[in-house]
Amino acid sequence: MPRERNHWGWGWADEALSEAQVREAAGGLAQHLGFGSAEAERAVPLEAVELPAPRLAPPRAGADAALAGLFADDRASRVRHTYGRAYRDVVRGFRGDFEHAPDLVARPREEHDVARVLEWAAGAGAAVIPFGGGTSVVGGVEARVGAGYAGVVSLDLTALDRVLEVDAVSRAARVQGGVLGPDLEAQLAPHGLTLRHFPQSFQFSTLGGWIVTRAGGHFATLQTHIDDLVESVRAIAPSGAWESRRLPGSGAGPSPDRLLLGSEGTLGVVTEAWVRVRPKPVHRAGRAVRFGSFADGAEAVRALAQSGLHPENCRLIDAREAALTFAGDGSCALLVLGFESAHEPVDARLESALALCRAAGGSWEERAEGARGGAVGSWREAFLRAPYVRDVLVAMGVLSETFETAITWDRFAAFVETVRGAVQEAVREQCGDGLVTCRVTHAYPDGAAPYFTVVAPVKRGEEVDRWDAIKRVAGDAILASGGTITHHHAVGRDHRPWYDAQRPDPFAAALRGAKAAVDPAGILNPGVLIDPLRAPAEAPLAPPAD
Structure with missing residues (x-):
């Protein structure tokens, strides 16, 4: 079975x-x-x-x-x-x-x-x-x-689960879209290669799913999204198959695979893709760096993101989340900092990064904390177990959910304060009590991705209504403060109102035109990204809106 x-x-x-x-x-x-x-x-x-x-x-x-x-x-x-x-x-x-x-x-x-x-x-x-x-x-x-x-x-699509071809010279692999993360890594392992894309859902998510949702993965800097690892994509649409040419880069107009990235199943079913792979890392070094405030930690993350050191892990956790996940006592923010390489030791990069952290007020134990021990290990275990823990929280009448976004550094501090404050007030109104925590999951030279967690008591039977009310406040606060409704969770049906407000109208019209071309009957994932093309069943098929 x-x-x-x-x-x-x-x-x-x-x-x-x-x-x-x-x-x-x-x-x-x-x-x-x-x-x-x-x-x-x-x-x-x-x-x-x-x-x-x-x-x-x-x-x-x-x-x-x-x-x-x-x-x-x-x-x-x-x-x-x-x-x-x-x-x-x-x-x-x-x-x-x-x-x-x-x-x-x-x-x-x-x-x-x-x-x-x-x-x-x-x-x-x-x-x-x-x-x-x-x-x-x-x-x-x-x-x-x-x-x-x-x-x-x-x-x-999960029966389409094979690595079809490995190009060791170019360091790329042709992979079917339905392969789960662990199975993909297992098939690359005999070649000494890895995709190194590890979203929190890694165990149960697929390559095709990562591509169509523009999933965020393991790396906190540089190659943060699956976008950065895609060489070409092949998809089947009602109008036929379409596939981008396999190239390291091209300036030949808008890229076909870039249109499929983030398409969420509306423009075609991703059946395979060429992805960029790499040798498995053998050199690793990291520290858990503590800061007196989340703001100080954010300054360190900005310095690291702009330094050219490119840490693979650079996740800043506020004091409340550190305490919640047993990674701290609630007195300080925690930066999970890590470097890795398949080719050379990374100790010098770590030391340079720690110097930047020290300048921002950071401190750490001189003994290295591995991924399995200390504060880093506690947070990592909590991160991986979070979906399982949430199931228990549901059973005990506790609301537990997250939302994420991205914002430029010049607006970061005010943005986090505004969004967290608005959502904390909504949590009090809806649930009476509860926590709103924040961490930074991905960092760029020009900004970062704040990731918020809400944990609150909720009356059984009212969970969905209470969360939807809190989510509306969060979405409105994010857009009003200049952020994006999603950094790596995709749009789906739940984010549509804010996505519609965020995107330019001419682009929305262009997307509807692309949908009509590849899916003229509008059967692929209706309601995601754009409204269904079909009218009610008793009416004739309606054309897409102008």
């Missing part, structure tokens, strides 16, 4: 905590936070989930057995393809609410299967939502597509 994912939360179903383990974890977390119930609620089991009847019937086996064999409409398949893993998704799944379950799940085995599924769906009047690892935190895979479709097909 293939291993199955948890139907509502993070991780594998066979790794889910037992009821006794959840109770034990809830007791400890409630004591640590100072709120939340130690009496954990139980999730609705998969077998008790009630779904709306499918509106679509799969292709008939007699007419085309090969095509029919790609489709499933059983409860487990539909449930596991309903949501991503945002807080609002996890809460609804926990309570057994799968109102927007897809009608069918299609699992192509090869690229030509993708084209056949799209052709069938177009003929059936069905929307198609590409589905990789299902880790979207912005409603990117939820079947909220409007009334203009006969049904929805979730297109699961």
